Amino acid sequence: xxxxxxxxxxxxxxxxxxxxxxxxxxxxxxxxxxxxxxxxxxxxxxxxxxxxxxxxxxxxxxxxxxxxxxxxxxxxxxxxxxxxxxxxxxxxxxxxxxxxxxxxxxxxxxxxxxxxxxxxxxxxxxxxxxxxxxxxxxxxxxxxxxxxxxxxxxxxxxxxxxxxxxxxxxxxxxxxxxxxxxxxxxxxxxxxxxxxxxxxxxxxxxxxxxxxxxxxxxxxxxxxxxxxxxxxxxxxxxxxxxxxxxxxxxxxxxxxxxxxxxxxxxxxxxxxxxxxxxxxxxxxxxxxxxxxxxxxxxxxxxxxxxxxxxxxxxxxxxxxxxxxxxxxxxxxxxxxxxxxxxxxxxxxxxxxxxxxxxxxxxxxxxxxxxxxxxxxxxxxxxxxxxxxxxxxxxxxxxxxxxxxxxxxxxxxxxxxxxxxxxxxxxxxxxxxxx
Numbered sequence: 448x449x450x451x452x453x454x455x456x457x458x459x460x461x462x463x464x465x466x467x468x469x470x471x472x473x474x475x476x477x478x479x480x481x482x483x484x485x486x487x488x489x490x491x492x493x494x495x496x497x498x499x500x501x502x503x504x505x506x507x508x509x510x511x512x513x514x515x516x517x518x519x520x521x522x523x524x525x526x527x528x529x530x531x532x533x534x535x536x537x538x539x540x541x542x543x544x545x546x547x548x549x550x551x552x553x554x555x556x557x558x559x560x561x562x563x564x565x566x567x568x569x570x571x572x573x574x575x576x577x578x579x580x581x582x583x584x585x586x587x588x589x590x591x592x593x594x595x596x597x598x599x600x601x602x603x604x605x606x607x608x609x610x611x612x613x614x615x616x617x618x619x620x621x622x623x624x625x626x627x628x629x630x631x632x633x634x635x636x637x638x639x640x641x642x643x644x645x646x647x648x649x650x651x652x653x654x655x656x657x658x659x660x661x662x663x664x665x666x667x668x669x670x671x672x673x674x675x676x677x678x679x680x681x682x683x684x685x686x687x688x689x690x691x692x693x694x695x696x697x698x699x700x701x702x703x704x705x706x707x708x709x710x711x712x713x714x715x716x717x718x719x720x721x722x723x724x725x726x727x728x729x730x731x732x733x734x735x736x737x738x739x740x741x742x743x744x745x746x747x748x749x750x751x752x753x754x755x756x757x758x759x760x761x762x763x764x765x766x767x768x769x770x771x772x773x774x775x776x777x778x779x780x781x782x783x784x785x786x787x788x789x790x791x792x793x794x795x796x797x798x799x800x801x802x803x804x805x806x807x808x809x810x811x812x813x814x815x816x817x818x819x820x821x822x823x824x825x826x827x828x829x830x831x832x833x834x835x836x837x838x839x840x841x842x843x844x845x846x847x848x849x850x851x852x853x854x855x856x857x858x859x860x861x862x863x864x865x866x867x868x869x870x871x872x873x874x875x876x877x878x879x880x881x
Contacts, residue, residue: 449473453586453857454874457865464869471586471857476522477504479831480848485637485659491848501568501877505854506536507594508572508875511585514858522831522852524587526789527801529601531865532579534572534873535594535612546607547600547809548578551873567878574871584862587853588875596851599797599806604773606795606807613794613811629654632693632701636660642703642715643676644690649683651691651715651722652676680722686711687726695786697745704741712748727764739776740784740798742791749791751798751805753777758803770798772805785849792851 451471457464481491495503510532515521524530532549536558540550554571561567581602595612629641637660643652655677689705691713696702698717705711709728716722740751748759749770756770776796784793791798795810831849865871 448880450878450880451588451855451857452876452878453859454872454876455583455586455859455863456872456874457863458870458872459868465863467859467861467863469586469857469859471588471855472517473519473855474522474853475519476831476852476854479522480504480852482831502536502570503591505588505877506570506591507589508534508570508873509587509589509594509598509853510579510583510873511587511598512582514584515587515853515856517856517858521856522854523787523789524598524853525801526799528585528598529802529806530598531581531583531602532574532871532873533594533597536570536591538595538609540578540607547603547605548580549597549600549602550595550607550809551578551871554872557874561876566880567876569874569876571875572873574865574873576867576870579871580865580867582862582864584859586857586859586873586875588855588877589853590850593851596809599773599799599808601773601804601806604807606774606777607809608795608811609809610811612809628690630691630693632703634658634660640677642691642693645682645686645688645705645711645713645724647688649681649686651680651682651713651724653678653680653715653719678719680715680719682713682722682724685726686724692741694741694748695743695745700745702743702745739793740791742784742786744786744788744800747800749798749800751776751791756798756805758800768803770803770805774807776805776807785851 451473453467453469453471455465455467457466499506509524509530511524511528512531513528515525515528530549532551534551534553537553537555538550539552540546541552551572551574554573557571558569561569592612595609600606628644631639631641633640637657638655639658641654643654645651653676687707689707689711691703691705694702694704696717700717701715703713703715705713709726711724711726713722713724738750738752740749742749742751743761746761748761748764750757750759751770754772754775756772758768758770760766776793784791786792789800791800793808795808796805797808798805831852
């Protein structure tokens with residue numbers, strides 16, 4: 448069992464003026480990280496985890512301006528909550544470097560095992576008078592990588608780039624293949640589902656193949672050549688032919704986008720009993736290639752480009768609201784898109800649905816390598832298991848795990864407010880029992 452304890456100390460003119468202590472509760476994040484996924488299961492023990500389990504999976508801290516519901520199923524920072532400060536194991540930040548002011552510095556001299564029996568592990572971060580100013584109502588442990596990347600530098604609005612920290616997960620990556628123009632959109636109950644393109648026949652073709660996720664049938668093998676549709680559903684003859692990309696889901700439907708002289712929006716019932724499509728012949732819609740993200744949650748469509756974006760009401764697309772950007776997202780963010788319900792995350796930015804705002808995050812220098820469009824159905828919601836591939840007809844999607852979780856939630860009994868006359872020390876102690 449792991450227990451966590453947070454201590455936040457404020458200093459002014461070298462003297463401690465406030466010392467706050469609180470215990471935290473653990474979320475289901477680590478259980479989700481280590482969950483088995485059958486044949487899709489990339490080992491969670493990549494070299495970083497195997498060599499440094501604690502500091503890799505729990506070596507980051509997020510300091511948030513609002514309390515979070517203390518519920519084990521909450522494993523991502525929800526929308527509407529801003530990050531006041533953050534820190535990562537081994538990462539330093541000096542104001543002379545021009546780094547974001549949200550990021551603190553790891554104090555190696557005061558960190559490490561606190562006892563000879565190795566039952567308590569302590570991590571300490573220091574913040575200067577310029578850093579992490581504002582209200583801290585909640586502290587959460589996260590992975591080392593996400594402790595660096597953070598939930599958005601909403602105060603400084605600048606990004607630090609470091610190739611050692613990415614949103615690519617720690618586990619090994621397993622390829623899940625599909626044929627040309629068959630795009631994977633769901634993996635569920637030991638089947639992988641793919642959607643084909645709309646051709647002149649005005650049909651939505653769904654392909655399916657076995658891929659063991661909860662059990663393994665020794666009598667079957669994986670078939671990478673799904674040539675015949677599993678089911679075919681008709682749509683209106685007014686819908687032009689086009690390729691389809693997965694855009695999201697709700698409890699009853701999958702949603703897809705197509706682009707051909709306008710926007711094609713496809714709704715597919717999760718029971719695979721019906722499909723419908725609407726063609727919006729509007730040249731003002733940006734094309735898929737111009738955007739980093741086309742997502743929907745069943746209520747709104749979120750169109751996010753580099754520096755322009757819109758939130759559109761699904762039942763009335765004329766109700767279109769511009770998205771506020773702290774700064775352009777940049778090419779660093781193009782190769783990652785993951786929707787956890789309250790936020791749409793990129794490699795170097797995060798869009799907060801509640802705030803309708805794109806915040807800049809720290810990032811890896813080249814995005815996340817060759818990974819893009821992490822949007823198969825097991826991507827969304829609380830799952831840490833993702834489609835990490837291109838979702839493109841010429842590339843094989845791959846599965847992996849996310850590292851942008853929160854492993855603990857510690858709502859402070861009394862929020863701490865830091866200003867530019869104070870320094871701060873954040874001490875997170877993990878106690879291992881049983």
